[in-house]
Amino acid sequence: MDLRQLNAIMAVSEHRSFSAAARALHTVQSNVSTHVARLERELDAVLVDRRTGELTAEGEVVVLRALRIKAELQAIPADVSALRDDIRGTVRFGIIGTTGRWLVPALLGALKESFPGVHLVVVDATTTGLLPQLQSGQLTMAVLNLPLSEPELASEPLFDEDRILIVPKSHELAQHDRVTLAELADHEIVLPPPGTQFRQEVDAAADEIGVTLVPSAELDGMRLLASLAFQGYAPALVPATAAPYGHGDDWKIVHVDDMTTRSVGLAYRRWTTLPAPARAVQQVIGEVVAAQGAFQPGLHVTVTNKDGS
Numbered sequence: 514m515d516l517r518q519l520n521a522i523m524a525v526s527e528h529r530s531f532s533a534a535a536r537a538l539h540t541v542q543s544n545v546s547t548h549v550a551r552l553e554r555e556l557d558a559v560l561v562d563r564r565t566g567e568l569t570a571e572g573e574v575v576v577l578r579a580l581r582i583k584a585e586l587q588a589i590p591a592d593v594s595a596l597r598d599d600i601r602g603t604v605r606f607g608i609i610g611t612t613g614r615w616l617v618p619a620l621l622g623a624l625k626e627s628f629p630g631v632h633l634v635v636v637d638a639t640t641t642g643l644l645p646q647l648q649s650g651q652l653t654m655a656v657l658n659l660p661l662s663e664p665e666l667a668s669e670p671l672f673d674e675d676r677i678l679i680v681p682k683s684h685e686l687a688q689h690d691r692v693t694l695a696e697l698a699d700h701e702i703v704l705p706p707p708g709t710q711f712r713q714e715v716d717a718a719a720d721e722i723g724v725t726l727v728p729s730a731e732l733d734g735m736r737l738l739a740s741l742a743f744q745g746y747a748p749a750l751v752p753a754t755a756a757p758y759g760h761g762d763d764w765k766i767v768h769v770d771d772m773t774t775r776s777v778g779l780a781y782r783r784w785t786t787l788p789a790p791a792r793a794v795q796q797v798i799g800e801v802v803a804a805q806g807a808f809q810p811g812l813h814v815t816v817t818n819k820d821g822s
Contacts, residue, residue, distance in 0.1 A: 514551075514552055514555055514556075516582075516586075517548050518548040518549070518551055518552040519552075519575075519579040519582060519583070520538065520548075520579075520583075521534065521538070521544075521545045521548035521549050521552075522548075522549055522552060522560060522561070522568075522572065522575055522576055522579060523576055523579050523580065523583065524537050524538050524545065525545065525549060525561055525566065525568070526568050526572070526576045529566045529567065530566040531545050531546055531549075531561075531566070549561060552575070556571070556575070558571040559571065559572075560572035560575055580649060580650035581650070581782070581784060581785050583650065584650050584653075584782075584785050584788075585785060585786075587788070590602070592788055592789050599630065600628050600630055600631060600789050600790060600793050601628075601630025601631060601632075601790065602630070602631060602632070602788065602789070602790035603631075603632045603633075603634060603790065604631060604632070604633055604634070604653050604654070604790050604791050604794050605634045605636065605651065605652045605653050606633055606634065606635055606636070606652065606653065606654055606655065606656075606794060607635075607636040607637075607638060607643040607646060607647065607652045607654070607655030607656070607657070608635060608636070608637060608643075608655065608656040608657075609637075609638070609639060609640055609643070609656060609657055609658065609735070609777070610637050610638075610639075610734065610735060610736045611735045611736060611751070611752055611754040611755045612656050612754060612777055613635070613637050613656075614736075614754065614757060615754065615757065615805070615809055616656065616798070616801060616802070616805075617635055619801045619805055620633070620794075620797060620798060620801050621633065623797045623800065623801055624793070624794065624797050627793070627797060628790070628793040628794075628797070630790075631790045631793050631794065632790075633794065636652060636655075639709070639733050639734055639735075640657040640658040640709070640710060641708075641709055641733060643655045643657050644657070644661075644663065644666075647666065647780060647781070647782065648663060648665060648666065648782070650782070653781065653787070653788075653791045653794075654779060654780065654781040654787070654791055654794065654795065655779070655780050655781075656671065656777060656778070656779055656780075656798070657777070657778070657780055658710045658711065658775060658776065658777060659776040659777065659778040659780075660776065661780060664783075665782060665783055665784065666780050666781070666782060666783055667780065667781060667782070667783040668778045668779060668780040668781075669778055669779050669816070670776060670777075670778045670815040670816060671777050671778050671779055671798070671799070671802045671806075671814075671815065671816045672776075672777055672802055672806050672812050672813060672814050672815050672816065673774035673775065673776050673777070673812075673813045673815055674752045674753045674754055674774055674775050674777065674809075674811050674812045674813065675752070675753045675768070675772075675774055675775075675811035675812075675813075676715070676750060676751070676752060676753070676769055676772045676773075676774065676775060677750075677751060677752070677753050677755075677756060677766050677767065677768055677769060677811060678692065678697070678702070678748050678749070678750055678751075678766070678767040678768075678769055679739050679742035679743065679748065679749045679751060679755070679756050679764055679765075679766060679767075680742065680748040680764060680765055680766075680767050681742060681743075681744075681745040681746070681747070681748070681763060681764050682762075682763055682764055682765060683745060683763075684700075684747070684748055685700070686700060686748055686767055687764075687765050687767070689767055690767060690768065691767065691768045691769070691770055692767055692768075692769060692770070693769075693770045693771055694718060694719050694722060694724055694726070694769065694770070694771050694772065695722060695724050697726060697750075697769065698719065698724040698725060698726055698727065700727070700748065701727045701728065701729035701747055702726065702727070702728065702729060702747055702748045702749065702750055703728065703729055703730045703731075703732065703738050703741050703742065703746065703747050703748065703749040703750070704726060704728040704730075704731055704738075704749075704750055705731065705732065705733055705735075705738065706731040706732070706733050707731070709733055711735075711752070711775065712731075714773065714775070715750060715772070718771065718772055718773065722771065726750075729746075729747040730746070730747070735751050735752060735755045736755060738750075738751050738755070739751050739755040739756060742764055743761065743763065743764055745763060745764075748767075750769065752775045752811075753809070753810055753811025753812060754809055754811070754812060756810075757809075757810075774813065776815075779795065779798055779799075781795075799816045799817075802814060802816045803816055
């Protein structure tokens with residue numbers, strides 16, 4: 514097999530048809546078909562279902578390996594430059610929105626000062642949206658919710674943050690500074706949808722004390738949840754960094770007792786070596802969180818420096 518064959522199967526995987534893959538590779542469809550067919554003959558397996566354009570199970574395995582090979586090839590120039598103390602290259606970096614609000618501005622400034630040759634492409638999404646991009650190699654690393662259940666991903670902790678309630682001041686709960694989950698169960702609140710990690714952890718805490726939270730709306734996006742509360746729709750249960758400015762004119766923060774903190778960390782693929790630009794980003798993220806995390810209300814820094822401090 515050769516790189517042309519691997520590029521062809523990766524393009525088919527991404528674009529879901531031979532014709533679309535050919536356009537993406539700036540070639541003709543017959544070339545893509547030939548490369549995939551030769552790869553199938555060599556492996557003695559069907560890699561693409563010709564009726565649907567979808568990968569078979571064998572095709573998924575091949576593409577996963579090919580993405581790792583592609584990432585390693587792309588890292589070679591950056592690592593060679595790093596040996597000459599010239600760290601430069603592009604890093605595609607994902608981050609959940611509530612953390613990105615305060616971390617990204619500081620990260621960009623610190624990178625420009627310490628590693629001016631590193632270009633950061635930032636993707637803002639939920640953990641649910643970031644994970645498949647990280648697994649497929651579209652992202653080099655991502656800041657997202659922990660823990661991870663995907664065995665091919667490694668992670669390191671950055672911080673924990675409290676879970677809070679953003680309450681419109683017109684709501685009955687705004688009379689309180691703290692509430693319990695049992696008290697919260699008497700009201701409709703805005704929650705993430707079932708299946709998200711945040712919701713699973715909240716439901717587990719509620720189940721432990723025998724109550725059920727009642728959603729007035731379910732939205733996958735913490736900043737969107739917070740915005741509904743800011744605008745008076747209903748109280749929203751969110752991580753502390755979703756409410757960056759303390760108390761507003763029309764809303765207030767109410768602390769929720771008997772709730773565990775949310776853990777956030779940096780994740781990357783386990784079986785590839787991070788290229789030099791990505792290691793630079795990894796270093797600066799740790800430095801920024803260690804220096805500025807304590808100034809974020811409700812946030813508890815857990816990142817450790819390489820020297821263990």
